[in-house]
Amino acid sequence: MRADAVPIAGTQALRGWQRRALVRYLAAKPRDFLAVATPGAGKTTFALRIAAELLSEGTVTQVVVVVPTEHLKIQWAQSAARSGISLDPKFSNSTGHTSSDYHGIVVTYAQVASHPTKHRVRTENHKTLVIFDEIHHGGDAKSWGEAIREAYDDATRRLCLTGTPFRSDDSPIPFVNYEADGAGHQQSVADHTYGYSDALADGVVRPVVFMAYSGEARWRDSAGDEHAARLGEPLTAEQTARAWRTALNPEGEWMPAVIAAADKRLGQLRQHIPDAGGMIIATDQTTARAYAKLLKTITGEEATVVLSDDPTASDRISAFSDATSRWLVAVRMVSEGVDVPRLAVGVYATSASTPLFFAQAIGRFVRLRQKGETASIFLPSVPNLLELASELERERNHVLGKPHRVSDGLDDELLEQAQKKEDEKSDLDKGFEMLGSDAELDQVIFDGSSFGTATEAGSDEEADYLGIPGLLDPSQMRDLLSKRQDEQLQKRSAKAAANPGVPAPPMTTHGQLRELRKELNLLVAAFHHRTGRPHGWIHNELRRRHPGPPVAAATREQLQDRIGAIRNMQRELTA
Numbered sequence: 312m313r314a315d316a317v318p319i320a321g322t323q324a325l326r327g328w329q330r331r332a333l334v335r336y337l338a339a340k341p342r343d344f345l346a347v348a349t350p351g352a353g354k355t356t357f358a359l360r361i362a363a364e365l366l367s368e369g370t371v372t373q374v375v376v377v378v379p380t381e382h383l384k385i386q387w388a389q390s391a392a393r394s395g396i397s398l399d400p401k402f403s404n405s406t407g408h409t410s411s412d413y414h415g416i417v418v419t420y421a422q423v424a425s426h427p428t429k430h431r432v433r434t435e436n437h438k439t440l441v442i443f444d445e446i447h448h449g450g451d452a453k454s455w456g457e458a459i460r461e462a463y464d465d466a467t468r469r470l471c472l473t474g475t476p477f478r479s480d481d482s483p484i485p486f487v488n489y490e491a492d493g494a495g496h497q498q499s500v501a502d503h504t505y506g507y508s509d510a511l512a513d514g515v516v517r518p519v520v521f522m523a524y525s526g527e528a529r530w531r532d533s534a535g536d537e538h539a540a541r542l543g544e545p546l547t548a549e550q551t552a553r554a555w556r557t558a559l560n561p562e563g564e565w566m567p568a569v570i571a572a573a574d575k576r577l578g579q580l581r582q583h584i585p586d587a588g589g590m591i592i593a594t595d596q597t598t599a600r601a602y603a604k605l606l607k608t609i610t611g612e613e614a615t616v617v618l619s620d621d622p623t624a625s626d627r628i629s630a631f632s633d634a635t636s637r638w639l640v641a642v643r644m645v646s647e648g649v650d651v652p653r654l655a656v657g658v659y660a661t662s663a664s665t666p667l668f669f670a671q672a673i674g675r676f677v678r679l680r681q682k683g684e685t686a687s688i689f690l691p692s693v694p695n696l697l698e699l700a701s702e703l704e705r706e707r708n709h710v711l712g713k714p715h716r717v718s719d720g721l722d723d724e725l726l727e728q729a730q731k732k733e734d735e736k737s738d739l740d741k742g743f744e745m746l747g748s749d750a751e752l753d754q755v756i757f758d759g760s761s762f763g764t765a766t767e768a769g770s771d772e773e774a775d776y777l778g779i780p781g782l783l784d785p786s787q788m789r790d791l792l793s794k795r796q797d798e799q800l801q802k803r804s805a806k807a808a809a810n811p812g813v814p815a816p817p818m819t820t821h822g823q824l825r826e827l828r829k830e831l832n833l834l835v836a837a838f839h840h841r842t843g844r845p846h847g848w849i850h851n852e853l854r855r856r857h858p859g860p861p862v863a864a865a866t867r868e869q870l871q872d873r874i875g876a877i878r879n880m881q882r883e884l885t886a
Contacts, residue, residue, distance in 0.1 A: 326515060328505040329357045335503055336361060343469045343486050345446070345500075349507040350474040350674025351516045355387065358442050358470055359394040365440050366396070366414060371467050373437035374398065374415030375430075377423060377459065378444045382625040384417040386650055387444070404429055415439075420448055423462050424455050430462035438467045446471040447667070449485040456485050475670045476501060507677070507703060511785065516677040517655075517686045518757070518785045520792075521700040522576070522776070523863065524569050525692035525753035525765065528557035529746040537746065543692035543753050544820055545866065552662070555693055557745040559594065559660050561601035568750035568768035569658060570602070571609050572777055573689045577637060577656040580781035584684060586635040587781070589656035592672055593642050594663070602660065603640045614638040652678045655781075659690040669699045683782035692753040694864040700756045701861030752776065754828070754863060755792055758785065759847045760835070761828045761863045762792040764799060772799055789846070793836065800829070820867070827870035828862055834877045841884060853877060 325333065328348065336344055348354045358376075365371045376387050376398060384400040391398045391414075399409040402416035404426045409416055423430050434441070441463045443449065449456050463469060469486050476487075476499055483489065489497035510516040525543035530553055532538065540546055540554040558565040573589060580587040591606075593599035596618050606614040615631045617624050617639065631639050632651045639651070657676050663669070676686040690696050750768040754761045755776055766772035775795050783791065835849045850862065856876045859869040 325356070325360060326353055327513065328503075328509070328515075329353060329360065332357060332503040332505075333360060333364075337364065339502075341502070342467075343471070343488070344502045345471040345473075345476070345487055346503050346505075347473055347476045347501040348503075348505040349510050349516060349677070350671070351678035352474075352505055352510050353515075354444075354472045354474065355390050356394075358444075358472055359391055359396060361470055362391075362396055362414075362440055362442065363394060365468060371438045371440040373433075373439045374442065375434070375439055375463075375466075376415070376417045376442045376444060378417060378419055379448045381419060382628055383444065384419065385625055385629070387417045407433070420455050420459065424458035427458040427461040431465070434463055434466050439463075440468045440470065441466045443469065443471045443486070445475075446473050446487065447475060447484055456482065460485050474674055475667050514682065515679060517679050517684050518788055519673060519677060519686045519688055519700075519703060520779075520788065521756035522572070522687060522689045523692040523697060523700070523753045523756060524565070524572075524689065524750050524768070526558060526565050526568075526748055526750040526768075528554035528563075528565070528748040530554075530557050531744040531746055533743060543824075551693060553743060554748075555662060555691055558691055558748045558750075559598070559662070560745045560748070561598055561605055563745060563748045565748035565750045566602070566660065567605055567609065569660075569689050570605055572750075572752070572768060572773065573656055573658050573687075574606075574610050574637070575774070575777045576687045576689075579778055580655050580685075580687070581637075583781035584653075584655060584681075586653050587655040588631070588635075588639060588651065588653045589637060589658070590639040590641060590651075590654050590675065591658040592661050593640060594661040596642060598660070599640050599642055603638075606638050606640070610637060612637055614640050617641040650678070651675065652680055654678075655684065655686050657686070657688045659688060659696065664693070664695040664699070666699060669696070670703075673703065681782075683784055685781065685783055685788060694860070697756065697863035698860045701759050701761075701863045703759075754825070756863050757788060757792055759850050759861060760789075760832055762796045762832065764796075764825045764829060765822075766799070772802075775799070796829070796832075823867055824870070827867060827874065828865075831862060831870055831874050831877070834874060834881075838877060838881060841881075849877070852880075 332346055346354065346357060348357070362374045366374070374396065376391075378384055378387060388398045388400040396415075397413045398415050398417050399413045400417045402409050402418060404422060407429055418430070433439075443459070449459055463486075471486055476484075484499065488500045490500050492498040507516065511518060523543075525541060527539055527541045529537065529539045538550075538553070540550045542554055542558060546554065557563060560566065570591070577587060577589045591599075591602050593602055599616060599618065603614045603616045606612070615627055615636065615638070617627050618641075621627070628651065632653070639654070654676050657673070659672065673688060676688065688700070690700065752763065752766050752768065752773045754765075755763045763776060775798070776792075779788070779791055779795070835846055838844065838849055839846055853873040853876050854861070857869060857872040859865055862870070865873070
């Protein structure tokens with residue numbers, strides 16, 4: 312299609328949020344517009360509709376799309392072609408030109424940063440719409456922010472897109488408005504927001520079930536002393552980091568057990584979704600290759616491995632997306648923006664724990680293709696991750712002058728290492744030897760609630776949770792998880808009754824937390840049935856009265872306080 316052939320706007324049906332955002336945009340005709348929509352909601356479709364409208368009416372004559380990765384250049388060009396817009400994904404700084412058959416180009420942030428002046432000249436010579444995909448990357452480095460400001464300061468229109476409108480630092484996001492939040496900080500303001508909770512209620516995205524696995528990790532320090540710690544127990548930051556790293560060791564027992572469980576879950580989903588796929592998100596390239604070997608041993612099938620220094624990475628992702636094979640193993644490059652709709656099972660096998668990375672990673676699994684699809688994510692029972700899993704629906708903004716997360720001693724810098732051609736040992740890897748680890752299913756997290764009690768990997772109780780049908784709506788999923796939990800507790804009570812002479816083992820901190828979570832969830836369920844209030848609303852009200860992390864990561868004292876609070880709420884009902 313030639314650039315002088317104006318695309319017909321409105322050829323693709325829009326979802327409700329897209330129509331509302333489009334109406335707002337066309338009415339206001341803003342130079343800058345920030346659209347925040349959860350991964351899988353259709354940001355690309357919305358942006359291309361805006362582009363079609365502006366091209367059709369002559370407001371702009373060229374479109375530039377700026378993306379974080381090379382693979383996304385191809386993905387955007389393909390999506391644009393389906394909307395009747397021709398974009399050149401092969402545009403290079405060296406030539407600086409493209410065919411007149413194109414309506415515009417797709418470039419990376421790094422590409423713009425390497426020669427901003429050249430892109431500025433191109434923008435000045437045409438009435439240009441610039442679409443920034445995942446605009447939060449505009450603050451990744453000082454040079455990136457300065458470069459895109461220089462290149463696109465004179466653009467006719469700028470459309471900023473992101474599913475995660477926040478950062479873990481104070482680097483301002485270019486072309487985004489900030490307003491005072493009343494607490495002495497500046498907070499980003501979106502022109503239109505469509506969060507995960509909204510999308511879930513509309514049936515636009517998949518509900519996510521988190522399978523949190525604990526287990527004992529053992530290691531030897533530089534002095535030769537041996538240590539053991541259980542994931543999910545209250546630990547120091549250093550203990551958590553070392554136990555976490557030990558669990559993720561491909562030569563231990565934890566990862567093979569979790570991968571085997573994830574593959575069983577994938578097999579269950581494939582009974583309803585034949586092409587459903589799984590992805591392991593690894594910390595670095597060495598472990599990614601090792602996980603692929605484990606998958607071959609466990610499943611008998613070769614996994615697709617995508618590494619950041621592989622020139623064929625983009626082709627591998629595309630081939631996997633179009634195939635029906637079971638598993639993909641990748642490092643950070645697949646965690647953001649890459650569209651593989653058939654991904655339905657994930658193994659979060661990385662030490663990265665920032666809200667930004669977690670949200671983007673989980674976003675790879677929520678794209679809905681048919682009614683009733685669910686996603687299952689397997690992760691270590693680590694407080695940071697449990698809290699993020701429980702707060703999947705939380706809406707966040709970028710706040711300047713206020714940290715998004717208190718430092719926990721973990722090493723998110725490994726994300727940068729993972730992009731290097733040679734793996735390097737982190738400080739946590741120096742001076743200690745990983746001895747081993749075992750795995751058990753600690754809890755199942757869904758819609759902010761925790762279900763189940765700990766059970767060994769490979770047990771019948773674990774199989775009950777892994778065997779949950781693959782096509783369920785959120786209410787059905789909650790009911791079935793509650794049923795599984797009740798059955799689990801009944802079996803254990805019957806076993807204890809059948810062996811009255813066998814004393815119960817002393818309850819560990821881990822066991823106490825499980826029992827308190829169980830009691831709280833039962834009280835919340837009872838309150839829900841009496842009032843009709845959603846479970847999430849009840850938990851949020853309890854956290855308002857007694858601040859602290861979600862149930863999955865709360866301490867004994869916090870759980871006890873909330874149990875007391877909901878008993879008071881029940882008494883208020885009958886007063």
